Amino acid sequence: MGGLTVEGISHDWGARRALDGVSFSVEPGRFCALLGPNGAGKSTLFGMLSRLFTPRTGRIAIAGHDMAREPRAALARMGVVFQASTLDPDLTVKRNLLYFAALHGLSGREAETRAMAALERLGMAERAGEKAAKLNGGHRRRMEIARALLHRPEVLLLDEPTVGLDAASRAAITGHVHDLASQGLTVLWATHLVDEVRATDRLVVLHRGRVLADGEAGAIGGDNLTARFLALTGERT
Numbered sequence: 001m002g003g004l005t006v007e008g009i010s011h012d013w014g015a016r017r018a019l020d021g022v023s024f025s026v027e028p029g030r031f032c033a034l035l036g037p038n039g040a041g042k043s044t045l046f047g048m049l050s051r052l053f054t055p056r057t058g059r060i061a062i063a064g065h066d067m068a069r070e071p072r073a074a075l076a077r078m079g080v081v082f083q084a085s086t087l088d089p090d091l092t093v094k095r096n097l098l099y100f101a102a103l104h105g106l107s108g109r110e111a112e113t114r115a116m117a118a119l120e121r122l123g124m125a126e127r128a129g130e131k132a133a134k135l136n137g138g139h140r141r142r143m144e145i146a147r148a149l150l151h152r153p154e155v156l157l158l159d160e161p162t163v164g165l166d167a168a169s170r171a172a173i174t175g176h177v178h179d180l181a182s183q184g185l186t187v188l189w190a191t192h193l194v195d196e197v198r199a200t201d202r203l204v205v206l207h208r209g210r211v212l213a214d215g216e217a218g219a220i221g222g223d224n225l226t227a228r229f230l231a232l233t234g235e236r237t
C-alpha cells in the first residue's frame, strides 16, 4: 500500500493566493485529517490531488507515482469522494456501483463481487437492492465511499464527506473510514470539524493556504484540540 506526498504546492485564483507552498506527506495506511476553516484551501488542494487542475509549482505523488509524469498510474491508485453527491437516484445502490465499475473496465462476476464486497465494508450490503433516491444522506455518502473503493485504490480522498449529515450519520461514517485506514488504506479526510479528528490520527492544519501544524493530532492538540485549532487559526467561537 502506498501513501501520499504533496510538495511545495501553490495556487492563485486571480489575485487571491489559495495555496501557498503546501507540503506534507501521509504514510501508507494512515488516517490523515486535513483540518481548516472555510476558505483554507482544502477544495483547491483536492482539485489538484484529483487532477481537475494542475499545479504550476510543486509536486504530488500517489502511492509513489508522480501525478505530472505518471498521471494514469497515480489516478488508478486513488479513490475520490467529492463534496457534491454524484449518484443516479433512479438506479439501485448496486446498479450505481456496477455502472461505476464499468467505467473502470470491470464487468460480470468480477464487478458484482467487488460491488458487494465494497458495500459490505461500509455496512451497506443489505441495501444493495434499494433505489438510491430512497437512501438517507448518511447512507448515500456510504454508498459513494463504497463506489470509490471498487477499483481497489491505495489512497482515498474525501472532501468534507459529512457536510449536511446529522450527528449519528457523521459518527458512523467517520468510524467506517477510520476502519478502512486500519485495514491499510491511506486516507486524506478534509474537514472543518475538530470532533471528527481522533488523537491518534495524523493531522494537517491548513489556514489561508498554509500548513500551520503537521503531526499526530494528540501531540498538536493536547487535551483540547478545539482550543488549539482556534488559537492557531485566530478564529473565535
Ligand SMILES: Nc1ncnc2c1ncn2[C@@H]1O[C@H](COP(=O)(O)OP(=O)(O)OP(=O)(O)O)[C@@H](O)[C@H]1O
Pocket (backbone or CB within 6 Å): 013, 014, 016, 017, 018, 036, 037, 038, 039, 040, 041, 042, 043, 044, 045, 192
Ligand atoms: N474557482 C474559484 N475561483 C476563484 N476563487 C476561488 C475558487 N475556488 C476557491 N476560491 C478561493 O480560494 C480560497 C480557498 O478556497 P477553497 O474552496 O479551496 O477552501 P476550502 O478550505 O475548501 O473552503 P470551504 O470549506 O469553504 O470549501 C478562498 O478564498 C476561495 O474564495
